[in-house]
Structure formats: structure tokens, C-alpha cells
Amino acid sequence: MLSARGLFEEILDNDESFQLFCSIAASGEAQGGWENGRIAALVPEGMRDLAPKIARHGADEDKHGRIFHALLKRRGLPPVDIPPATDYTMLLEQRGIGLPHDKLRRNTPLTEQDVVVYLSHSRVTEQRAADQMEMLVGHFGDHPLVGNAVKIISADEDNHLAYCHEELLRLARLGHGRTIHRVLQESARAEVRIYRDVSFAVMDRMGRILGWPRPKSALLKAGIAGLYGMERAGGWRRMVSLSMPERRDALGGPATAAAF
Template identity: 70%
Template sequence: MLSARSLFQEIHDHDEAFRLFCSIAAKGEDQGGWENGRIARLVEDQWLAPRIARHGADEDKHGRIFNALLHKRGLSPVEVPDDTDYTMLLERQGIGLAHTRLRRDEPLGEADVITYLAHSRVTEQRASEQMRLLRKVFGQHPEIGRAVRMISNDEDNHLAYCHEELLRLAAAGHGRRILQTLQETARAEIRTYRDVSLAVMSHMGRILRWPTAKSAVLAAGIHGVFAYELIGGRHRMTTLRMPDRLDALGGPPPRESFV
């Protein structure tokens, strides 16, 4: 019987599948670390800058964690196929702040900050949900449980921070722009998530030698999620509420380290 647990367990138990999974995750986290690091240097809001830097430091840490999980298995990262590169595909659609903009040493304005936070709010919703799923499957696993719990907690913090900061900007009169940016970002993100999910499953299917019927069932499930999100499920990405975790990224990062 197909389930998230059985699927993730199959990937975990196969060296090449696990290698690809961790490589994809590490690249995405590394990219997020770089982006947040650059934004923290360019933003003029002195309240926000250290929190963005903390966000970037967390993403860098996650990249190191995924690479450490590979190292523990005696594996090295592999080149990530372009069709599985979630962050690159979003940037190509004009979602978030372009890398060409971030490479220029020019301060970011308020509109740039809204674009950044809206992009983060949508993508961190996805990351938080994915890590909660992995936490259900592997939270108590002796090899990777601690890493999964740590990253999941961080992603929940990132999502809380995005809610709080966007609500702060909405209260300052930017509500309409924020809502429009969230809606545009969410529409692009759900398409990209579908495409990346299909690509990842295709690569995993070849590695794990899945029968055609199994691949077809998984693809149908991905398309089903896309249809649900297109019709109405994306609203969870575009609404804002004051989080239970206030100032989730205030203060220095925890001293605990995985690697």
C-alpha cells in the first residue's frame, strides 16, 4: 500500500535515492541561506535585518545538516537536476527578489521587503508542512530523527516570523500590496511545486525501478494536490494571522549544533 511513510522509507533505505533527496534539499537550503544573507546586508530596516540574517543562518545550517546526513552514510552530494531546482524555477518566473538585484550593492526599499517577505511566507508554508510530514515519519528515527526535528522547528519559526512581519507592514498601510503579492506568489508556487514534485518522483522512479503503475498513481496524487490548491487550498498561503511564536527569530541562534 502506498503511503507517505512507505514512500519516504523506501527513499531513505536506498543509498542513491537518499543521496539525491538530500542533495536537492541541501542545495535549496544553501540557496536560501545566500539569499537571506544578501537581503540582510541590503535592507535598511534595523529591526528586520538581524532577523533576516538569523533566517539565513538557519538555512545555511540546514544545508550542512543534509550534507552531514550524507556523510554519515559514506555518500557525497550529487548534481541536482535542473527540473528539481525549486528555488531556481521560482526565480525564473520572477518570484521573489532576483539574484541580479541581490548582487548589486544597493539598499532594498519597502517594496522589495514586501516582495521578499511574501515570497518567504508562501515558501515557508510549504517547507513547514513538508517538515511536519517528515517529522511524523522520521521524528523518532535513530539516524535522522534529531535532524528532522531541528529543521522542522526552525521552519515553524520562519513561518511565524513571516506572518508577524507582514502583519506589521499591513498595519502600516501596505495591506493591499501584500495581499496581491501573496496571491501572485502562491499561484506560481503551487505550479512550481507540482512540476518539481513530478520531476523528483520521475528521478526517484528510475533509481528505485518503480513499475509504471506505481509511478502513475504517484503522479495522479501530485496532480490531485495541485487541483485542490488551485481551487482553494492556496488560501492557507495567502492569509495572515498573528502567530503563537512572537519574535521567533529575535536574538542569537541557538548554540545547539547538529554538525
Template identity: 70%
Template sequence: MLSARSLFQEILYHDESFRLFCSIAAGGESQGGWENGRIAALVPLGERAMAPKIARHGADEDKHGRIFLALMRKRGLTPVAVPPETDYTMLLERRGIGLAHDRLRRDEPLTERDIIVYLAHSRVTEQRAAEQMRLLLEHFADHPEIGRAVRMIADDEDKHLAYTHEELLRFAAAGHGPLIRRTLRACALAEIRVHRDVSLAVMAHMRRILGWSRARYALLAAGIHAVYAYELLAGRRRMVTLRMPARRDPLGGPAASAREFA
């Protein structure tokens, strides 16, 4: 039977597919760490109180990248180059979502609007990350090889998502509601398309590595397209609504250590 659990088990138990999966994940997390680090350094004067939280977000992302690399090292595997068509972060930037890397490389303070764009982009992408980690948590929380990593990353992603809700609601209360709504809608539409494209690309690579039949790949591709259609019509609402999180100030304090994975 084709299920999320059986699919991920197949990827997990084959060295080359696991290597590709972890390489893609590590690359995306490390890129997110760099982006948040630069944003923390460039926060405008009026929002400097956010800088430690943004830096904490970046430190968490860097930690996740190290965890995925450590999982590979435990099997004696080394990272592979991330295929461009599977590079979620790069593809989102090409669609104009979030803050451009060229902008972040310049030593010029960001504007308040830039911070809202960053938060809206994070709100949408952290929704996806939190949902994906909850799925892994459901099936692999007690797995002897990856369970600890899944639990730690899932908890962090929930905190990141709560943080974006909290900060965007603060900006909405200050009169930025229309900008936030427009930006969230644009981010969600772009993310849904990029997620579909990346999912299809990753499954194409897994098909080659794992020797899936044409029929099995067609079934997986049909499922990806069905999720895309649902999200385009109705599912994106979960990405654009805001509610005060139960976990208040979730990024207060230092990031948790990941030394046990080194």
C-alpha cells in the first residue's frame, strides 16, 4: 500500500535516496540560517527588539542543517550537490518571494516594509515546514536513527510558526493589515506552485534511485497534482490566516544545542 509512512521508509532505508533527501534538507536549512542571520544584522532601528528573535530563528535553521549532515555522517555518507530543480529556497526567490539575496548582501538597513515581507514569507514557508515535520513526527518520533532529530526539528518549526503569527499580528495592530494580507496571499500562491514543482522533481530523482515503475511514479505525481489543486482552491487559507499562538514569545532565549548529533 502506498502511504506517507511506506514512502518515507523506502527513502530512509536506501543510502542514496537518504543521502539526497538529507542533502536537500541540509541545503535549505543552511540557506535559511544565512538569510535570517543577515536580516537580524540589518533590522531597522525601530525594530531592533526583533533582532535577537530573528537571530535565534537563523541559529535554529543552521542547527537543523547540521543535524541533517550528522545523520548522513552516521551512515558514512557525504552530501551531494542539490539539483537546482529541487532547491525550494532558490525557486521561491526567483518568483520574487521574500527578500532578495542581493538585498541582504548589501550593508543597508532594512525598512519596516522589508520586515513585514520577511515575516509574511516566513509565515507561509514555516507553515509548510511545520506540517511536514508533524507528519514525520507522527510516524517516526521513536525511530532509533532519526527519531531524536525529528522531535527536535518539529518542536523548533512549531516555535518558528508561532513567532511569525505573533509578530505579524503586532504589525497588523499598528495599521499594516492591508500590506500583510496582500503579501501573505502572494507568498502562499507562489509557495504552493513551488512546492508542487519541487515535490515532482524530488520524486523524479527518487524514482531513478529506487527504481520505481512508471505506474508508481504516475500515481505519486497524480497525488502531488491533487494536493496542488486543493491548496490552490481552498487549502491556502491555512497559510494566510493569523491567530495569536498559544506559545507566546516562542523565540525568546538561546537556541537549543544539537551537540548530540555531531
């Protein structure tokens, strides 16, 4: 019987699949670091109190990218170019989720609306990241190679999610509630489709590397399709609810170093 732990053990035990896995993860984290760094630099004057928290978010993402590169280095493996179909962050941008990169490359200050859109999009994608890292910690928190890495990243993702909840609730009280509700719903519905498509692409590539038989690949694809069906039917709603987190001001200090 297939299990998440068994699949990830296969991926971790093979150099080529491990190389692709870490390269995909590092690429996404580096992109997130760049995006948050640019947003922090362009925050409008009336919202400058958010800039240090956004910068901290970006610094955490950069740190995660370095962690995945360090994992590759420990195995004596270089990073590889990732297939476009596995590039989650690029596909999100292409679907109009988040802030366009051409806007972030300019030196024109963002608007309050832009920041609300950014935080709403982040609340959705950080939910996905936090869920994935929680699963990896549950299965591999004690793994000699990746255990420490997944625990560090998981703790950061929990902080990022708490920060999104708290700041969006604050902005809703300031009159942005309607925009937040709309963007959360649009982002979540698009994200579950993109996550499905990326999952298909990643599993297809892993299957070719690891030589999975057709029945196994078909079963995995059916599982991905089933998860998408559940998320499309209502599971996406977990990505749009807002509640005050237990940990307040989760990004209120400098980024923590990775003891890795």
C-alpha cells in the first residue's frame, strides 16, 4: 500500500530524485525571498510599519533556500534546472495570483491595495507550506539528513501563517475586509488547481527517475486527483478563514539563523 512516508523515502534515497526535490524547493524559496524583499522595499509610506515584517518573511525564505542547497551539498550534488511545469511560484504568477513581477521590478511604491493583495495571497500559500512541512516533520522529523531542516522550516512557516492571519484581521478592521475576502477566495480556488498540476508534474518526473510501474503511477495520479476533488469541493475553505493566532507579532524580530 502506498504511503506518503514510503514515497518520500524513495525520493530521499535516490540521488537524482533527491536532487530534483531539493532544487524545486530551493527555487521556490528563493523566489519567495526575492518577492518579499521587493515588497518590503516598496511598501507605501502609510504602511511602513509592515516593512520589517515583510523583510523578515523574505529573509526566512532565503534561509530556506540555503538549507535546501546545503542538503544537496551534503550529498555532493549540485542543484539542477527545474521543469517549468513544476515551478509553483511561476505558475501562480502566470495565473495572476499575487503581485506581478514586472510591478515589483520597478521602483514605484506599492499601494495599500497591493499590500492587501500580497498578504491575502500569502495567507493561502503559507497554509499550503505549513501543511506540507507539518506532514514532513511528522514523517521525517527524526531523519538524520533532513530532520533538522524540516523542523526549522516548519517553525518558520507556522510563524508566516500566524503573521498573515494577524495582519489581515488588522487590515480588515481598517476597512479592507471586502477586498481581503475576494482575494482570499480567488487565490484559494486558483491555488488548488495549480497545486494539483504541479503535483502531477512532480510525480511524473519522479516516476520516470525512479522507474515506477504504470499501475503505481496511475494510483498516485488518482490520489492527487482525489485530493484536488476534495479541495475543490470545499477543502479550499481552510485557506480563507481568518482567526487571531495564539502567537502574536510572529515576525516582529530579526530572522533567526539556521543551526543547520
